[in-house]
Amino acid sequence: MGVEIRVEGLTKAFGSQTIWQDVSLTIPSGEISVLLGPSGTGKSVFLKSLVGLLKPNRGHIWIGDRDLPYLSEGQLYETRKLFGVLFQDGALFGSMNLFDNIAFPLREHTKKSESEIKRIVMEKMDLVGLVGAEGKLPGEISGGMKKRAGLARALVLDPEILLIDEPDSGLDPVRTSFLNQVFVDLNAQINATFLIVTHDINTARTLPDNIGLLFRRELVMFGPREMLLSSEEPVVRQFLNASKIGPIGMSEEKDISELEAEANMGLEAGKLPPIPPQQMPSNGLIRPTQHAPGAWCAAHGVTPPPGSFIDELGRNWVEEWPRYVASMSAVAGQHAGPPPGPGPQGPGPQAGPPMGGPQGGRPQPPGARY
Ligand SMILES: Nc1ncnc2c1ncn2[C@@H]1O[C@H](COP(=O)(O)OP(=O)(O)OP(=O)(O)O)[C@@H](O)[C@H]1O
Ligand SMILES: [Mg+2]
Numbered sequence: 001m002g003v004e005i006r007v008e009g010l011t012k013a014f015g016s017q018t019i020w021q022d023v024s025l026t027i028p029s030g031e032i033s034v035l036l037g038p039s040g041t042g043k044s045v046f047l048k049s050l051v052g053l054l055k056p057n058r059g060h061i062w063i064g065d066r067d068l069p070y071l072s073e074g075q076l077y078e079t080r081k082l083f084g085v086l087f088q089d090g091a092l093f094g095s096m097n098l099f100d101n102i103a104f105p106l107r108e109h110t111k112k113s114e115s116e117i118k119r120i121v122m123e124k125m126d127l128v129g130l131v132g133a134e135g136k137l138p139g140e141i142s143g144g145m146k147k148r149a150g151l152a153r154a155l156v157l158d159p160e161i162l163l164i165d166e167p168d169s170g171l172d173p174v175r176t177s178f179l180n181q182v183f184v185d186l187n188a189q190i191n192a193t194f195l196i197v198t199h200d201i202n203t204a205r206t207l208p209d210n211i212g213l214l215f216r217r218e219l220v221m222f223g224p225r226e227m228l229l230s231s232e233e234p235v236v237r238q239f240l241n242a243s244k245i246g247p248i249g250m251s252e253e254k255d256i257s258e259l260e261a262e263a264n265m266g267l268e269a270g271k272l273p274p275i276p277p278q279q280m281p282s283n284g285l286i287r288p289t290q291h292a293p294g295a296w297c298a299a300h301g302v303t304p305p306p307g308s309f310i311d312e313l314g315r316n317w318v319e320e321w322p323r324y325v326a327s328m329s330a331v332a333g334q335h336a337g338p339p340p341g342p343g344p345q346g347p348g349p350q351a352g353p354p355m356g357g358p359q360g361g362r363p364q365p366p367g368a369r370y
Contacts, residue, residue: 002030002193003063003082003160005050010059012045018217019045023059025212025222031289032187032194033222034204036239037214038248043197044088046214047163050195051083052076063161081109084159084192086150088166092138098125099134102153109157124152127189128182144175148182155190164196168203176200180207181282188285201242205229206279209289213239215248226296229275230304241273274307277317286328294318 005027012019019042027033037043048054050061052068061068066079092101099121106117125131128148138146147167154162164183168176180203187194198204204211211229212222213236220235221228228236238246275297281287293309294317296302309317317324 002191004029005161005193006062008060008062010049010056010061012042012049012054012056020214020217020219023219025219027193027195028210028289029193030191031209032183032196032207033210033212034208035195035197035212035214036204041214043214044165047085047165047195047197051085051163052080081157082160084154084157084162086147086154086164086167088169092146092149094138097135097137098130098141098149101138101149102156105153105156120156124155127155127186128152143170144179147171147179151182158190159192161193162195164194166197166199168198168200176203180279183207184279184287185281185283188281188283188287191288201240204240206276224296225278226275226294226304230272230297230302237272272305274305275309277309277311286325292318292321
């Protein structure tokens with residue numbers, strides 16, 4: 001059931017270049033979190049620090065009772081087995097076919113027999129919709145298939161924590177939507193803790209339970225999706241609405257004269273757009289870490305922007321949610337799971353209704369593979 005990651009006062013510099021400083025956040029276990037930030041703000045460096053590939057200059061990364069930066073090599077090796085990582089470039093071995101690529105961590109880190117390895121590899125290939133492509137080389141498949149092969153490889157050791165760096169870079173919007181569906185379905189099945197770095201604003205708005213934003217060498221905010229999507233904080237608001245108006249400029253930060261010119265022209269950020277419904281599993285499950293839509297806003301006295309939580313069929317998911325949970329429970333013989341109590345960032349994530357989800361309260365069949 002996933003593992004919580006607690007980061008305290010983390011600082012990373014390369015020589016005199018501070019990448020980020022005093023980063024503190026708790027990534028809740030079993031939930032999907034997304035990390036955003038302009039290019040070069042250190043998102044990949046952050047993921048690499050979490051898995052112990054880069055050593056921070058200061059601070060702590062608690063994985064259970066283990067403080068990652070201060071572990072011995074042996075302890076770090078053991079702790080790394082909790083992680084599955086999908087690097088920004090996929091990092092597949094070009095001369096190995098997909099089967100061997102995906103089997104690699106099992107052959108490297110376990111003493112499993114080849115028949116057992118085959119069973120696991122085929123199971124993970126099935127999970128990401130790659131059955132039939134075992135014999136292909138990375139150079140013979142599409143970008144989307146490479147991402148899914150990288151994901152299958154990240155999954156073979158049954159990770160408690162999945163770190164995924166820009167799964168959507170180089171993918172068209174349709175494939176990005178399908179890949180996001182794979183993440184949601186996967187999270188519902190394996191309940192691992194997901195941290196996904198993305199530049200895709202639609203993904204950030206619809207996929208996660210929590211959102212974090214790195215800017216100007218700091219973590220500007222981290223918390224439940226509804227908290228950030230209803231936030232008036234200028235950087236958060238500009239980034240999550242992909243707006244030109246605000247403190248972020250082409251070279252990361254606008255200078256004073258640019259901001260003054262903006263103010264003089266009377267330019268100001270528009271109204272916050274509606275909070276969209278959260279993407280739901282297509283496989284008839286409800287993720288154990290999901291909360292009811294609008295729950296965070298209600299608990300914090302925040303009025304969500306008009307039109308929030310309404311899907312493309314006009315259904316208001318604040319109202320639909322209890323019915324949906326009841327019908328899903330009846331069908332799947334499960335329940336939505338207890339909402340976790342208030343955590344360090346608030347009461348935790350909020351539930352999400354489906355994007356193109358079940359009709360008439362019936363579970364939707366598994367999403368199409370591409
Ligand atoms: N091993 C390294 N040694 C020195 N500097 C590094 C190293 N790795 C990254 N950097 C620097 O750290 C900064 C942040 O890099 P990082 O790759 O984490 O950015 P990012 O937020 O992931 O960007 P993008 O969105 O473009 O992927 C950059 O200035 C980069 O040059
Ligand atoms: Mg990066």
